[in-house]
Amino acid sequence: MIYFYDGTKQSFLTALLAAYSDGEAVLSSRSAQLGLGEQSVFVHADPVRAEKAEKRLLRYDPKCMEDLDLLLRSGADDRDKVALDYFRLIAARKCPVRAMLAEDAVAAAEDCIRRVQFEVHRFHGFVRFLESASGALYAPIAPDNDICDLLVPHFRARLPRFPFVIHDVKRKRAAVYDGEHTFLAPLDRAEVALSADEGAWQALWKKYYKSVNIPSRERLKQMRGYMPVRYWKFMPEKFGDLC
Amino acid sequence: MISEEKLQILTESAKYDVSCSSSGSKRKNEGGIGNGYAAGCCHSFTPDGRCISLLKILLSNDCIFRCKYCMSRADADVPRATATPEEICTLVMDFYKRNYIEGLFLSSAVVKSPDYAMEQLVRTVKLLRTEYGFHGYIHVKGIPHADPLLAREAAQYADRMSYNIELPSEASLKLLAPQKSKESLLLPMKQLQREALAFRAEKRRGYFLPAGQTTQMIVGASPEPDGQILRLTQSLYRANGLKRVYYSSYVPVVHDRLLPAVGAKPMREHRLYQADWLLRFYGFTAEEIVEDDGNLSLELDPKCAWALRNPQFFPVEVNRAPLEMLLRVPGIGARSAQKILSARRYARLGFADLQKMRVVLKRARHFLTADGKFFGTENPAALRGLLTAGEARENAVQLDLFRELEAARTARTGEL
Numbered sequence: 001m002i003y004f005y006d007g008t009k010q011s012f013l014t015a016l017l018a019a020y021s022d023g024e025a026v027l028s029s030r031s032a033q034l035g036l037g038e039q040s041v042f043v044h045a046d047p048v049r050a051e052k053a054e055k056r057l058l059r060y061d062p063k064c065m066e067d068l069d070l071l072l073r074s075g076a077d078d079r080d081k082v083a084l085d086y087f088r089l090i091a092a093r094k095c096p097v098r099a100m101l102a103e104d105a106v107a108a109a110e111d112c113i114r115r116v117q118f119e120v121h122r123f124h125g126f127v128r129f130l131e132s133a134s135g136a137l138y139a140p141i142a143p144d145n146d147i148c149d150l151l152v153p154h155f156r157a158r159l160p161r162f163p164f165v166i167h168d169v170k171r172k173r174a175a176v177y178d179g180e181h182t183f184l185a186p187l188d189r190a191e192v193a194l195s196a197d198e199g200a201w202q203a204l205w206k207k208y209y210k211s212v213n214i215p216s217r218e219r220l221k222q223m224r225g226y227m228p229v230r231y232w233k234f235m236p237e238k239f240g241d242l243c
Numbered sequence: 244m245i246s247e248e249k250l251q252i253l254t255e256s257a258k259y260d261v262s263c264s265s266s267g268s269k270r271k272n273e274g275g276i277g278n279g280y281a282a283g284c285c286h287s288f289t290p291d292g293r294c295i296s297l298l299k300i301l302l303s304n305d306c307i308f309r310c311k312y313c314m315s316r317a318d319a320d321v322p323r324a325t326a327t328p329e330e331i332c333t334l335v336m337d338f339y340k341r342n343y344i345e346g347l348f349l350s351s352a353v354v355k356s357p358d359y360a361m362e363q364l365v366r367t368v369k370l371l372r373t374e375y376g377f378h379g380y381i382h383v384k385g386i387p388h389a390d391p392l393l394a395r396e397a398a399q400y401a402d403r404m405s406y407n408i409e410l411p412s413e414a415s416l417k418l419l420a421p422q423k424s425k426e427s428l429l430l431p432m433k434q435l436q437r438e439a440l441a442f443r444a445e446k447r448r449g450y451f452l453p454a455g456q457t458t459q460m461i462v463g464a465s466p467e468p469d470g471q472i473l474r475l476t477q478s479l480y481r482a483n484g485l486k487r488v489y490y491s492s493y494v495p496v497v498h499d500r501l502l503p504a505v506g507a508k509p510m511r512e513h514r515l516y517q518a519d520w521l522l523r524f525y526g527f528t529a530e531e532i533v534e535d536d537g538n539l540s541l542e543l544d545p546k547c548a549w550a551l552r553n554p555q556f557f558p559v560e561v562n563r564a565p566l567e568m569l570l571r572v573p574g575i576g577a578r579s580a581q582k583i584l585s586a587r588r589y590a591r592l593g594f595a596d597l598q599k600m601r602v603v604l605k606r607a608r609h610f611l612t613a614d615g616k617f618f619g620t621e622n623p624a625a626l627r628g629l630l631t632a633g634e635a636r637e638n639a640v641q642l643d644l645f646r647e648l649e650a651a652r653t654a655r656t657g658e659l
Contacts, residue, residue, distance in 0.1 A: 099585040099586065099588065099589065100586065100589045100590070101582050101585060101586035101599075101600045102586045102589065102590045102592055102596040102599065102600065104599065107599050107600060107601075111601075121282070121284075124280070124284050125284045125285050125286040125287070125296075125342075125345070126286070126287075127342050128341060128342060128343070129340065129341045129342050130341070131340070131341065137340070137341075139342070154280075155342075157272055157278055158272055158276060158277050158278045158378075158379070159276055159277075159340065160272060160276075161276070162276075162340065197244070197337075200244060201244075201337050201338070201341065203247065204244070204245070204247060204250060204334070204338075205338065205341070205343050207247045207250055207251055208250060208254055208298070208338075209287065209289065209295070210251075211250065211251045211254035211255050211258070212254050212255075212257075212258045212289060212295060212299060213258075213289040213290055213291050214258060214259070214289075214291045214293075214494070215290075215291070216494065216506075217291040217292075217494075217509070218290055218291060219290070219291055219292030220290055220292075221292075222288075222292030223288045223289065223290055223291075223292050226285070226288045226292070226294065227287065227288040235287065237287055
């Protein structure tokens, strides 16, 4: 049986209850190929049952909802299976399983969560703000995982006086800080009028990037390992290298 | 706004300084812009594989010193430029706002006199902190022979300071950097260490070098062996409380009869960094890693080399070995060791479990048993061959008549 759900926490918990005793259950939040004669069901979020499941799980492991939040942000193909296996194990053992790294389910979940957290860390560095004419900052990003709102606290703490928008162009949503509050909003395309100096600062940055390199020690493979090509699209210093 | 030419000149003269980390400071945002990020943060990577974390720049490259290895030395024919403190400040603010950089790494050539150059550095960072309200990371280079009061003032605004030792012995320093002396580098380090301790003891408000001090040595410009370099490193960590020692493999940018015409091998620098990690995070001492006047093996990483010299400690059992011993197993790093500690509280670990936990077993399997089972090679000669085989191919070198590579020897005995 394939259990389709919409990728939210509530519908995941509802689906978990439905699929828990079904040993051959497959959880999916994306489109999936049905096998011959295979049954499928679409699980609608049921707030009452979801809350019951959450309370029960929190009793076993007070920190497990943070894990779930990160798992559901993952862009990995197998994240639904990973999350299902992980929470099944918590329910079966009735205790935190985080440290049982020799369990397949835990190793997979830890890996998945780590990837999401690592991408958040990377984007603390790789986000590139453009200064708009009004002084607000705008940064388009296209991360592998759904992390744009997780980036906000970091930038809010260091740029408290600048309103900014971090726009996930892949998922068409934006995390906004208006100088006081932060919120998530759907955003398809943004037209930004840039400030007069923006072009000149970008040119200086490109000049700096070129000057600080030591050409006689070229190690392109290492550079691409640390800063994968898929992230270059919105980084001014790499515009020239993308063809 | 600073001109592109000036930025280029001042960056190109600063780029051979390898220090770039932005970690260790938890400075809070108090109004203006910026804060510290204790874990450090890389913002970009250049084609040479190095990260850009800080805006690395000189205030001026107009130098009165004549250090032989330096491209900005007084008698060199290079374009000179000097930036004003305001130019640097606006550059930092606008780069930081766009998230290009994590902070500033400010150094300077010795303009006019050491005191004058240091004054300019202090003026710039003070301006940046007080007038521009910048709370991000600042690393300031200390100028040797400058007044101690200037060093102390700089430390009140900077997160980290560094005096570069450059050459690992006094004799080389005398030969290649005649205007610097061992005292002019070590005394300010000691002074700042003392003052930082006093500051912390008094629990005063504000900051005094929250990210400590670092230094840098050029490797391959002078004849000191790795053993000497590592012993110096160890004493700097122990006696002077440094946070990091950086190594910069010598790049010949200047031609002088006292300097080698070819650069140092990048692999030597790499091995020194591996050894440095062993000193700081793995509980090794310099004496264990390499003999006094010896060099690190280029074919084997220092931990492997130590393990091969000390077979009496191996194999260790992953389910019982204490953390200190796990950390000494080649191929097991700090993260793998922690994973093993945590997982073995719940289950006896076999090799399949280690693989699942992504513990890299390529080297480790020769030095450990899992649940009593051993999957490595016991024959020492074959083991050495296996450990060097992959590395030797990557760093293949032309053999000369009188030198015999260890890998070649084992290849001849047929035990690969």
